[in-house]
Amino acid sequence: MGMQIAFFLFSLIAIVGAILVVTTKRLFHSALALVLSFVGVAGLYILLEAEFLAALQILIYVGAIAILILFAIMLTRHLMDPKARAFNEQWWVAALVAGFLFLVLMAMILRVPWPIKAAAVPENVIEGLGSSFVGEYLVPFEVASVLLMAALIGAIIIARER
Amino acid sequence: MVPLSWYLLVAAALFCIGLYGVLARRNAIGILMGVELMLNAVNLNLVAFWRYVNPSDLSGLVFAIFVIAVAAAEAAVGLAIIISIYRNRDTVNVEEVDLMRG
Numbered sequence: 001m002g003m004q005i006a007f008f009l010f011s012l013i014a015i016v017g018a019i020l021v022v023t024t025k026r027l028f029h030s031a032l033a034l035v036l037s038f039v040g041v042a043g044l045y046i047l048l049e050a051e052f053l054a055a056l057q058i059l060i061y062v063g064a065i066a067i068l069i070l071f072a073i074m075l076t077r078h079l080m081d082p083k084a085r086a087f088n089e090q091w092w093v094a095a096l097v098a099g100f101l102f103l104v105l106m107a108m109i110l111r112v113p114w115p116i117k118a119a120a121v122p123e124n125v126i127e128g129l130g131s132s133f134v135g136e137y138l139v140p141f142e143v144a145s146v147l148l149m150a151a152l153i154g155a156i157i158i159a160r161e162r
Numbered sequence: 163m164v165p166l167s168w169y170l171l172v173a174a175a176l177f178c179i180g181l182y183g184v185l186a187r188r189n190a191i192g193i194l195m196g197v198e199l200m201l202n203a204v205n206l207n208l209v210a211f212w213r214y215v216n217p218s219d220l221s222g223l224v225f226a227i228f229v230i231a232v233a234a235a236e237a238a239v240g241l242a243i244i245i246s247i248y249r250n251r252d253t254v255n256v257e258e259v260d261l262m263r264g
Contacts, residue, residue: 003163003164007164011168011172015175015179018180018199019179021179021183021195022183022186022187022195022196022199027192030192030195031191031195037199037202041176041205041206044169044172045209047164048169048213049217050209050212050223052223053205053209053227056227060233061198061202061230061233065198065234068237068238068241072241076191076244086187086192087186087187087188088186088187088188090185094181094182094186097182097185098182099178101177101181102174102178105177105178106171106174109170109174114166114214114215115215116214117215117216119217121217122218125220128220129224133224140228147232147235150235151234151235151236152238154239155238155241158239158243158246159241159242159245161249
């Protein structure tokens with residue numbers, strides 16, 4: 001029972017945060033709501049017994065990406081007049097498309113018999129993750145590090161003053 | 163235990179909300195925030211499937227970590243592009259950035 005309550009609480013935080021992200025007119029507030037939504041998803045990871053991923057979520061999304069977005073908003077802020085329209089003319093089409101997609105996904109999710117296995121999580125998940133990064137997934141791991149390096153250099157070169 | 167489909171429904175809701183943000187926002191940073199929400203929904207799906215379908219195989223978690231790494235790279239480059247556009251054209255409104263319109 002406690003599990004269900006925690007699930008509802010965290011998913012409420014995640015979804016309310018997400019709705020605030022796309023509906024608030026002031027971009028700064030929606031960035032703060034984005035942090036709320038990320039924290040809710042981190043809570044859901046803890047309920048799924050992926051504590052390592054929850055820690056990563058807080059560190060990378062809340063600690064890095066959200067802060068980066070806040071910086072970008074503050075660097076470009078004086079343009080965003082709070083009285084200006086925050087949404088384009090097709091916002092109702094967008095709402096229709098998103099709502100329809102949700103209905104389709106919901107119908108599929110409730111219809112498909114998912115192959116659920118009631119197995120316990122292995123005790124040494126982090127150890128297993130570490131050894132799969134230098135074993136089975138060595139090449140994707142190295143490619144990801146090259147990608148991060150390229151993104152780092154590319155971001156500096158693109159954003160630099162000429 | 164909470165059924166798997168509840169997690170999938172939450173992830174679907176997050177994905178659709180993010181999609182709405184991407185399609186309806188005029189500010190480029192708002193669009194980027196919608197993309198981040200969608201990536202989060204995908205990650206939630208990956209972790210939920212890992213937990214419920216086969217927890218002894220860690221590939222779901224590994225994939226989620228790669229998605230986080232790619233999201234970090236995407237956010238860094240995307241915001242750099244937005245700042246560069248702001249500097250050159252004095253706007254972050256995607257409706258005014260139509261240099262490549264036919």
